Amino acid sequence: MKIASRDISAVSLVQEALDKAKKYADYNIFISINEDAAINRAKEIDEKIEKGEKVGRLAGVPYACKDNFLSKNGATTAASKILEPLKAPINATAIEKLESEGAIMIGRVNMDAFAHGSSTENSYFGVTKNSADTERVAGGSSGGSAVAVALDIVPFATGTDTGGSIRQPASFNGVYGIKPTYGTISRYGVVAMASSLDCVGFIARNTEDLDLLMDICAGQDVKDLTTLPDYYVNTEVQEPKKIGFLKDFDSDAIDVEIRDALKAKLDSLKKDGYEIVDLEMPILKYALAVYYIITPAEIASNLSRYDGIRYGYRSDNAKDLNEIYGKTRFEGFMKENKRRIMTGNFVLSSGFYDAYYLKAQKVRTLIIKAFEDAFSKCDMILSPVSPNPAFKIGEKVNDPVAMYMEDILSVTLNLAGVPGVALPVGQTKSGLPLGLQLIGPRRSDKSLLKFAEKIGCKLDEENK
Ligand code: GLN
Numbered sequence: 262m263k264i265a266s267r268d269i270s271a272v273s274l275v276q277e278a279l280d281k282a283k284k285y286a287d288y289n290i291f292i293s294i295n296e297d298a299a300i301n302r303a304k305e306i307d308e309k310i311e312k313g314e315k316v317g318r319l320a321g322v323p324y325a326c327k328d329n330f331l332s333k334n335g336a337t338t339a340a341s342k343i344l345e346p347l348k349a350p351i352n353a354t355a356i357e358k359l360e361s362e363g364a365i366m367i368g369r370v371n372m373d374a375f376a377h378g379s380s381t382e383n384s385y386f387g388v389t390k391n392s393a394d395t396e397r398v399a400g401g402s403s404g405g406s407a408v409a410v411a412l413d414i415v416p417f418a419t420g421t422d423t424g425g426s427i428r429q430p431a432s433f434n435g436v437y438g439i440k441p442t443y444g445t446i447s448r449y450g451v452v453a454m455a456s457s458l459d460c461v462g463f464i465a466r467n468t469e470d471l472d473l474l475m476d477i478c479a480g481q482d483v484k485d486l487t488t489l490p491d492y493y494v495n496t497e498v499q500e501p502k503k504i505g506f507l508k509d510f511d512s513d514a515i516d517v518e519i520r521d522a523l524k525a526k527l528d529s530l531k532k533d534g535y536e537i538v539d540l541e542m543p544i545l546k547y548a549l550a551v552y553y554i555i556t557p558a559e560i561a562s563n564l565s566r567y568d569g570i571r572y573g574y575r576s577d578n579a580k581d582l583n584e585i586y587g588k589t590r591f592e593g594f595m596k597e598n599k600r601r602i603m604t605g606n607f608v609l610s611s612g613f614y615d616a617y618y619l620k621a622q623k624v625r626t627l628i629i630k631a632f633e634d635a636f637s638k639c640d641m642i643l644s645p646v647s648p649n650p651a652f653k654i655g656e657k658v659n660d661p662v663a664m665y666m667e668d669i670l671s672v673t674l675n676l677a678g679v680p681g682v683a684l685p686v687g688q689t690k691s692g693l694p695l696g697l698q699l700i701g702p703r704r705s706d707k708s709l710l711k712f713a714e715k716i717g718c719k720l721d722e723e724n725k
Pocket residue numbers: 376377378379401402421422423424425426427454556668
């Protein structure tokens with residue numbers, strides 16, 4: 262990622278990324294590629310450099326954009342039919358910041374439609390294949406982002422994480438990913454899923470790159486009132502002394518190779534002088550249920566704007582207004598989107614609101630408190646990201662509950678608003694990437710990245 266030395270031109274870097282994107286076309290990573298725009302931007306940057314003009318910290322660096330960020334360059338689909346690609350008149354704040362530092366979007370990458378899923382199989386544009394085994398899923402919902410980085414097409418990709426969508430695909434493909442503290446990066450211009458959990462973050466091959474991206478994108482934005490005053494740039498890195506081990510997640514439900522990898526890591530940390538603290542957070546057994554009540558409720562509300570009237574797809578065979586709404590939504594949304602809209606409206610409906618939505622909100626508060634309590638006993642927690650490594654394409658897609666169970670370890674962070682960094686720690690015996698996640702208290706993002714750098718696998722140092 263360091264082209265500051267100018268040993269290589271922006272045009273050749275971008276061309277190389279575009280060539281690799283074509284070479285790996287079978288993986289179905291990109292929904293759209295904007296070759297001309299990318300090359301033109303690269304030319305502009307090379308000219309600036311030649312003239313000695315100031316260029317940004319990402320000058321000439323190609324990147325892949327998850328297809329739920331609005332950008333003037335390239336149309337947005339959120340991997341659905343209902344947006345009928347949307348030509349956005351604005352850039353999302355995160356895209357604006359990346360581009361103002363000279364980053365060059367080469368294309369927009371696949372995801373589960375509206376980010377609903379854990380495998381990128383819920384995409385209108387077909388499944389993305391895992392970088393290590395093409396019979397397996399990429400993970401999701403930021404599957405295209407993770408595979409683009411794992412195959413080294415681009416050094417980084419944007420992602421969103423509402424319940425694991427950055428960390429799980431990163432770990433399924435052996436790369437790094439950060440889900441920041443809630444409110445760190447503006448979501449303005451990002452297709453909303455569940456607004457009280459949605460976070461913008463990144464996937465990259467090392468934590469140094471993630472740190473730079475956080476530096477560039479973190480900060481308050483009047484267009485997203487949940488954004489925090491910038492804490493990231495000036496945070497002092499705190500080296501942890503006590504690492505938490507969540508006993509609640511040490512069960513047979515978690516693949517034995519993942520548990521072994523976690524234990525091996527904790528053993529070696531102990532040898533290096535860190536104190537390992539056993540934690541029990543029994544409330545976490547409700548986290549998945551809480552997540553699958555609160556997120557559908559927010560999804561039902563956020564997705565009500567796609568009605569065939571204002572923009573996007575409109576059904577051709579509707580006779581009246583009600584039919585326009587109904588048929589457009591029936592034809593435009595994927596099955597999983599509809600499942601969540603229906604669940605969400607159900608848990609919000611009178612008679613069920615108290616029993617489901619309100620109760621879930623109360624348990625969410627207890628989960629937030631449980632994390633606060635845990636971080637009074639340890640500095641960071643090391644845990645699995647998902648119960649298993651990448652599973653086979655088709656294995657879970659027709660069983661929504663089995664798919665939801667994939668999220669059991671990742672959604673807790675989003676419910677509590679705390680940050681998490683996925684880091685690669687090795688491979689299974691059959692060669693699939695194994696990842697873990699480091700979790701810290703709110704605003705500990707920078708320290709998490711620094712520590713992840715220390716304990717994660719080093720991927721091709723020479724490419725940096
Ligand atoms: N897999 C989770 C879900 O389907 C998380 C998705 C996300 O983080 N966008 O809800």
